[in-house]
Amino acid sequence: MGQIVENTQTVGNTLLEVGALLMSSGASTHRTRVTLNRIANGLGYEIESLITQRAIMLTIIEEDQKYLFSRLKRISPLKPNFKMVSGISHLSWNVMEEKWSLQQINAELDRLKSLPHYPRWVLLTTVGAAGSGFCYLFGGDPLNMLVAFVATVIGLFVRQEATKLKFNPYLCVFFAAFVASFIAGLSELFGIGSQPDKAVATSVLFLVPGIPLINSVTDMIDGNIQNGLVRAINGLMIAFAIAVGLFTSRMILNF
C-alpha cells in the first residue's frame, strides 16, 4: 500500500518536472498538456492538469480513487531550448511505445538537462550573421551589413552578461537594445555605408520575442486564451523594452 503511494508521488513529481521544463523551453500549452497525458497514460495513470505560464498544477487519479497526488510547481521564466522540447517529445513516445520505466524517464531527463548549449562564439557569430542578413533584406549595403553584424554581436554579448548578473529580464533586453542601436547609430553619425538607418533598425532585431508572440497565437487558437494573453503581453513588454532602448540611444545621439 505504501508502495503505491510512493509510486504515485514519484510519478507526479517527474510529470511536474517534465511540464515545467517544456513550458520554460518554449513549447505551447497544448503540446505540454498532450505530452503530460501521454507519459502518464504510458505509465498507467490518469491525470488532470492546470497549466499556466509560471506555474503548473497536477492531480493524479488512481484507478480505485484511494490515493491522491496533487501538487503545484513553479515554472522558471522562458529560456528557449528546442533540444529539450524535441528530446521530451521523443521521451514521451518511448514511454508510450517502448514502455519505459520511471527510472529510464528520469535518467533521460537528466541527460537532456545536461546537454550542452552551442559554444558562445558560435552563438555570437551566427546571430551576428543573422543581423547582417536582416540588414540585407531591408536593403542595406555591405558596409551597413558589417555594422549590423558588429552591433548585433556586442548587443547579444551585453544581454548574456546582463542575464548572468541576474538583472530583470526586460532590463537585460533594454541594455542590449540600447548598446546595439547606439553602436549602429554611431555609423549614422560618421556616415558609414549608404543607408545607416537600416543598420540601426536591424541591429536590435535579434531581440524580437518570436517565441512568445507565435506561441501566443497558437495558444489562443487552441483555446488556451489565458496563456495566450499572458504570452502576448510578455512579448509586447519585450518589444517595449527594445523600443525604449532604441529611443534612449537616439536621444543621446541626436543631442
Place this chain on the structure above:
Amino acid sequence: MLELLLKGFWSGIAAVGFAILFNVPKRTLFPIGALGAIGGLVKFGLMYFGVGIVFSSFVGATVVGIISIQMAHLKNSPPLVFSIPGVIPMVPGAFAYRMMLGLIALIQLEDSDTYIQTLIDMVNNGAKMSFILMSLAIGVSMPMLITRKESIKRSKFNKEKKVTV
C-alpha cells in the same frame, strides 16, 4: 533575379542564427536554413510580382508552416522547432523602426502641417507592422492546426497498435 536569390540566402542565414539562439538539435540546423530560405524566396518573390507585403508574408509563413510539418516527420522533431526560426526572417523590423521614429518625432513637433504628415506615416507604418506580424503568426500556426487533428505521430501510432489514448 540575383537579388531575389540573395534575399533567399540571407533569409536562410537569419533563420539559422535564430535556430542557434533557440538551441535546436544539430540535425535540424540545415533544414531550418533551407526552410528560412524557401520562406524568404516565397515572400520576396511574391513582392517582386507586385503582391502586397502583408499577403506575401502570410503566404510565406503558411509555406513555412506546411513544410515544417513534413520536416517534423523526416527529422523526428516537433514542428515548432522548424517553424519558429523559419518565419523570423520575415519579421517587419523596418516598419517597427520607422513607427518608433515617427513616435519620437511627434513628441518634438510643433508645426501642424508636418505633424499631420508624420502622424499619417506613423499610423501607416504601425498598421503594416502589426498586420504583417499577425499574418506571420497566423500563417505559421494554421497548417499545424489543420493537419493536427490529434498529433503528428499519433495517427501513425494508432493504426499500428490500436491503442486509444
